[in-house]
Amino acid sequence: MNDVYVIGVGMTAFGKHPDRTAADLAAEAILGALDDAGIKTADIEAAWVGHVYQGMAMGQRGLGAAGMSGLPITNVENACSSGSTAIFHAATALKAGIYDVVLACGVELLSTRFRGALAPDESDIEAQIGLTMPAVYAMRARRHMEQYGTTPRMLAAIASKNKFNASLNPLAQFKKPVSVDEVLAGRMIADPLHLHECAPVSDGAAAVVLISARKLHQLDSSRAVRLAASELRSGKLEVGLPDMTIEDLTWRTAEAAYQQAGLGPEDVDMAEVHDCFSIAEATRVEGLKLYPRGEYPARVARGEANIDGRLPVNMSGGLLGKGHPLGATGVAQVIEIVKQLRHEANDRQVEGAKVGLAHCRGGKARGVEGTACTVNILTL
């Protein structure tokens, strides 16, 4: 099977862009990625575009706005893992030897579609009885507190870390550090989760250019980063009352990715994980086996996951700080790892890192633990 490399990355600023179209945002990210890769639009042989709410033919509209047409384009949707699902399929096609240069893009324009929180689907019985996303994660937080002695202050430390990291990221939605006390003083959304512990409504786009090893040899490869593993899994039907602090889906996906990369959790130097809520970062990092089960919030409070800590998490600011334009999120996570491994992360630079992991998951179907989860592992 052919090896896969990232040779170009591009993204818009994440935030509120009510005056722009999703196609326009996608085009900015795509052209940025091509420019970064030093290739032309005509070099791209196929494209995958992940989004959730942008309607029919989003990819064709986005690539069209970038002056690209005629190639095979596929729109993919896997809830909050849509963008990373696009990467998974772009990588698969390169591994198959079908193409040599492909594009994966994620895009979402939410601010003109939702006022406040995302509205649950009208057929969603869980949401109808109050089990909206914040409620579900609040229950997970309560359970983590009960089982492991986690405190609201420790959870707030996760949000504070990510808001601080975001303040170092010029493309992040939030520019201002928020202290632990400020997180705890914020409006309560679903006890024990305060406002700053919940991902915002965001607009944005992100794109990466992937290339096969055989093609890379023909180019300047000094800034290429290897995509050592890309895996996708979906949730299993839940039976009985599962332990809500355990991320079986995250672990199954990670296990497959570690195996594909020939690496283990102990080899990972840094990670971008799906922190849609403060507690989510904890259960995911623990599910990835990057930190011992039940200990992550306490260790964050001690600084271990800071950019200069033992194993930095969400250097970009994560969903809580950088923002969460659903389809774009999974691609932007990979972009942060690429920038780190290229030593182009400026104020957010993690020193000496050789292996980075990007984890994304999303959705919740009735009686199923999750819609989809992706794990991408990148190496120098």
Next chain:
Amino acid sequence: MNDVYVIGVGMTAFGKHPDRTAADLAAEAILGALDDAGIKTADIEAAWVGHVYQGMAMGQRGLGAAGMSGLPITNVENACSSGSTAIFHAATALKAGIYDVVLACGVELLSTRFRGALAPDESDIEAQIGLTMPAVYAMRARRHMEQYGTTPRMLAAIASKNKFNASLNPLAQFKKPVSVDEVLAGRMIADPLHLHECAPVSDGAAAVVLISARKLHQLDSSRAVRLAASELRSGKLEVGLPDMTIEDLTWRTAEAAYQQAGLGPEDVDMAEVHDCFSIAEATRVEGLKLYPRGEYPARVARGEANIDGRLPVNMSGGLLGKGHPLGATGVAQVIEIVKQLRHEANDRQVEGAKVGLAHCRGGKARGVEGTACTVNILTL
């Protein structure tokens, strides 16, 4: 690269199913395909689900309803080519050697979503000035009439042929043959296209199980049909005033598929093509180079495309007769070819056919000739 085979097919009756859910329809098709393949749910390693209007995590809901979870599932959208795009990706993953047994499904439940015709998107400027789909195809029909001497009666013969074929298909939406005179006596939708010349609003699902050559050797392979080519392309930006009777997108996709299969138009014995309107069957069949440009409607009127004709087209009844549940359409086309090549098409059986082609295309982005086109070629 690994060869790919279809070993199981399943579909619901197409028609109006307002009392059912899309997940329920998908599950029926999926379980039918597994049963036909003689394999169990646990044998499926990955799945792709194509749909347009069914919302977040359709695939996960559909597979969940079939008792399947935990595997990699990807929802894909490419307008009316969504289902065949699912097949394209399932085949690609097998070629890559990543999996050996995968599922491609298409599903759509439209009857409870749209009253009458599909509503254009509110941002669709073309539709706002009256260029809805029937209007666009009516212009194409007028142009075909002007250039080639095609008559309304010849176009009506296409619809009449497909309605007759549908009357032989127990899973078709329309059960009653419609004569050419009856087509011409029907309500005018967009001159020269009458009611029976326009695809209906439909519900339904279809699924196929694909298998790698290496795995097929371990099973009873007597009913397997080879997927000799699967290609996907998107439309090009249109410049100037293109000839609306020429399907450049269809030809570009077909050319790639013919090349992949090592075959040419002259080798094709039968075809299922995207007849969303009577004129569409003509421009597509001509774009595929199965019939000489400008001559198809006249030849249909002479019976050449009948099931017992020189080169049968839309033996299943096509979109006009079998129905058009958007996401399911591309998969159902492939199912018809598989049934024909297995000699399981009963009253619709084409005798002696060895090569069948399924063509699907859909969508229309601003200034672009089409969202996506797929061509699948199957051989004995």
